[in-house]
Amino acid sequence: MAKRPTPTEFVVVRDEQKCISCQACVRMCANDAHVYDAQLDTVSVDNEKCVGCHFCETICPTGALTIQRNPSEFKLNANWDARTIKNITKQAQTGGVLLAGMGCDRPYPIYWDHILLNASQVTNPSIDPLREPMELRTYIGRKPDVIKLGVMSSEFVEKNKKLRTTNYELRTQLSPQLKLETPILFSAMSYGSISLNACKSLARAAASAGTFYNTGEGGLHKDLYQYGANTIVQVASGRFGVHKKYLQAAAAIEIKIGQGAKPGIGGHLPGEKVSYEISQTRMIPEGTDALSPAPHHDIYSIEDLKQLIYALKEATRYQKPVGVKISAVHNVAPIASGIVRSGADFVAIDGLRGGTGAAPTVIRDNVGIPIELAIAVVDQRLREEGIRNQASLIAAGGIRNSADIIKAIAIGADAVYIGTAALVAMGCNLCQKCYTGKCNWGLATQDPYLTKRLNPDIGTERLVNLLRAWSLEIKEMLGGMGINAIESLRGNREQLRGVGLSDTDLKLLGIKPAGEAW
Amino acid sequence: MGTKKRIVIREEYCMGCRLCEVHCLVQHSQTRNIIKAFKGEFPKPLSRIIVEEKGYVSFALQCRHCTDAPCLQACITGTLYRDKKTKAVLCNEDKCVGCWMCIMVCPFGVISRDLKNKKIASKCDLCLPNEEIQSRSSSGSRRTSKKTATFGMGEELPVCVKNCPNGAIVFEPGEKDALRNHW
Numbered sequence: 001m002a003k004r005p006t007p008t009e010f011v012v013v014r015d016e017q018k019c020i021s022c023q024a025c026v027r028m029c030a031n032d033a034h035v036y037d038a039q040l041d042t043v044s045v046d047n048e049k050c051v052g053c054h055f056c057e058t059i060c061p062t063g064a065l066t067i068q069r070n071p072s073e074f075k076l077n078a079n080w081d082a083r084t085i086k087n088i089t090k091q092a093q094t095g096g097v098l099l100a101g102m103g104c105d106r107p108y109p110i111y112w113d114h115i116l117l118n119a120s121q122v123t124n125p126s127i128d129p130l131r132e133p134m135e136l137r138t139y140i141g142r143k144p145d146v147i148k149l150g151v152m153s154s155e156f157v158e159k160n161k162k163l164r165t166t167n168y169e170l171r172t173q174l175s176p177q178l179k180l181e182t183p184i185l186f187s188a189m190s191y192g193s194i195s196l197n198a199c200k201s202l203a204r205a206a207a208s209a210g211t212f213y214n215t216g217e218g219g220l221h222k223d224l225y226q227y228g229a230n231t232i233v234q235v236a237s238g239r240f241g242v243h244k245k246y247l248q249a250a251a252a253i254e255i256k257i258g259q260g261a262k263p264g265i266g267g268h269l270p271g272e273k274v275s276y277e278i279s280q281t282r283m284i285p286e287g288t289d290a291l292s293p294a295p296h297h298d299i300y301s302i303e304d305l306k307q308l309i310y311a312l313k314e315a316t317r318y319q320k321p322v323g324v325k326i327s328a329v330h331n332v333a334p335i336a337s338g339i340v341r342s343g344a345d346f347v348a349i350d351g352l353r354g355g356t357g358a359a360p361t362v363i364r365d366n367v368g369i370p371i372e373l374a375i376a377v378v379d380q381r382l383r384e385e386g387i388r389n390q391a392s393l394i395a396a397g398g399i400r401n402s403a404d405i406i407k408a409i410a411i412g413a414d415a416v417y418i419g420t421a422a423l424v425a426m427g428c429n430l431c432q433k434c435y436t437g438k439c440n441w442g443l444a445t446q447d448p449y450l451t452k453r454l455n456p457d458i459g460t461e462r463l464v465n466l467l468r469a470w471s472l473e474i475k476e477m478l479g480g481m482g483i484n485a486i487e488s489l490r491g492n493r494e495q496l497r498g499v500g501l502s503d504t505d506l507k508l509l510g511i512k513p514a515g516e517a518w
Numbered sequence: 519m520g521t522k523k524r525i526v527i528r529e530e531y532c533m534g535c536r537l538c539e540v541h542c543l544v545q546h547s548q549t550r551n552i553i554k555a556f557k558g559e560f561p562k563p564l565s566r567i568i569v570e571e572k573g574y575v576s577f578a579l580q581c582r583h584c585t586d587a588p589c590l591q592a593c594i595t596g597t598l599y600r601d602k603k604t605k606a607v608l609c610n611e612d613k614c615v616g617c618w619m620c621i622m623v624c625p626f627g628v629i630s631r632d633l634k635n636k637k638i639a640s641k642c643d644l645c646l647p648n649e650e651i652q653s654r655s656s657s658g659s660r661r662t663s664k665k666t667a668t669f670g671m672g673e674e675l676p677v678c679v680k681n682c683p684n685g686a687i688v689f690e691p692g693e694k695d696a697l698r699n700h701w
Contacts, residue, residue: 017553018553020540020552020553020556020557021556022536022537022539022540022556023536024535024536024537024540027534027535027536028533028535058683059535059537059683061537061540061541061552061681062552062553442533447574448574449533449534449574452530452531452532452533452574452684453531453533453684454684455528455531455684455685455686457685458684458685
């Protein structure tokens with residue numbers, strides 16, 4: 001007999017006493033899990049179709065719905081768990097590669113949860129961020145090796161007497177920098193993988209909070225050019241939507257080599273998602289698959305990468321920082337060193353738990369290394385080689401809260417990218433079905449029925465709230481440590497202690513175990 | 519001219535969930551309890567807001583409270599009247615005889631027949647507070663029936679605006695003469 005993948009993942013429990021048959025759930029479920037029976041005037045559920053996005057639960061005006069994990073159990077087996085059995089059954093049925101959205105959800109150790117922060121007691125004063133200024137401003141870009149100051153000419157001093165408070169001036173020419181009001185950026189999510197309303201929310205939130213969002217490889221939609229000053233544009237292996245205006249509109253350019261969720265794998269936006277607007281933005285024919293090759297076919301070495309970096313710098317007259325995004329893999333430290341030496345102004349490293357719109361599940365769950373270790377070893381390597389100042393380091397992939405951010409910065413990152421957290425702020429409940437294009441929250445979809453569910457005004461407000469809340473928390477934690485500027489925390493690993501970590505982990509993270517004093 | 523505030527529809531964000539209809543119905547029910555309104559009230563109350571749908575475009579429509587309201591001209595009993603304070607077109611249900619002329623002339627089709635209840639015209643009252651409706655409910659007559667008193671809960675916002683999950687119905691200060699061009 002042909003076996004079906006049962007039991008279903010979720011069970012939708014409907015409280016019949018509360019259900020008023022208003023059919024909001026029926027209308028709203030893109031997966032058609034709710035069915036209305038006009039003869040009986042009742043709503044029933046097809047549990048097999050439920051993906052667990054909780055949209056119906058949110059929309060139900062009487063709170064009649066509860067989504068539960070199916071209590072039906074296989075025989076307990078530590079080796080052959082329910083997920084494994086279901087996956088094998090599914091593949092035996094379809095013969096295809098299993099796909100998944102969002103980041104790796106396997107229970108690998110989360111090092112953030114094994115790192116503790118320091119606070120001031122007696123011997124050094126803590127700072128109250130509500131009473132004293134606290135600096136979160138961050139600059140992303142190449143920092144000079146030395147700073148040269150000179151005395152201003154006497155005529156200049158005389159001329160600008162009222163304006164100047166000092167007679168010294170900076171004589172070093174600084175590289176272009178990105179100025180962030182808080183060390184949090186929105187990571188690369190392309191128009192195509194997410195809806196235009198989601199892109200608009202990110203862009204407006206970045207503009208409002210004084211930070212940056214990243215276009216991903218989807219090009220820049222014409223409506224988003226107005227947010228160019230807060231945009232990092234991506235140049236990826238497919239080169240979608242890359243043209244002179246695109247590069248010039250942005251504040252910075254990022255060359256995408258890899259993505260944390262799928263290192264070594266390219267992208268594939270299915271043709272049915274390539275609407276007229278997307279085809280215009282990506283500069284490809286309508287309805288054709290947008291395939292990003294796994295490698296850049298013109299980058300097979302650090303020297304090749306250098307050529308592209310300088311080609312982009314030339315194209316933008318050396319006025320914008322050009323960075324490189326790689327996924328965290330085993331050799332991340334030497335690779336990052338090569339990238340810095342090839343002239344990148346910032347290096348973004350995307351860890352194992354970085355998200356995606358679609359990736360083979362086996363890749364998402366098994367390839368790459370955690371971002372905590374990657375940032376630690378890259379920062380260490382760049383310091384040892386004396387080139388840490390030449391590029392900023394952006395940590396990405398699984399940053400869940402403000403504590404993760406402050407730990408990432410103390411380990412050595414300059415700023416962090418948040419992607420999944422931003423999506424969650426806009427509605428996402430991590431059902432991991434982005435690849436189906438049926439996102440009920442109007443995020444990872446191009447279906448006009450669904451995209452309008454994200455009002456960019458609401459999305460923007462929620463993203464700005466998130467950035468504000470996290471910034472306030474970062475200030476609180478900084479104050480507790482007696483530090484009044486995020487700059488002073490960067491790479492300050494003495495503020496961190498590991499708990500429940502092996503000696504090797506501690507060595508790689510460059511932190512002491514909890515309990516050990518300075 | 520024009521109202522102080524008006525309901526503005528942003529159809530680009532209307533997702534067609536029809537929660538505005540649900541909440542409007544509850545607001546205009548006897549009990550104002552969502553479960554009782556749907557399951558315990560017979561005849562079932564009517565929603566005064568109507569979600570129109572075609573393809574993926576949908577929007578919630580309710581009385582536009584036109585500046586030059588044809589229903590006011592057509593009403594033979596003076597049931598429909600203009601509220602002086604808010605400039606809303608309101609309905610004194612006690613006076614309605616069910617001639618349906620207002621429905622004939624309404625350019626938006628937002629007045630519906632309440633056949634199961636009393637035979638009256640049912641339309642948006644902006645969820646205005648009781649006092650406002652009562653104070654202008656009838657010229658001369660001070661009698662306000664229980665039915666009239668259940669109009670409006672003194673909501674600051676119309677319930678459709680308050681309960682729209684996606685900000686697709688907003689209550690904004692009206693532009694001057696914005697309601698004039700209703701045809």
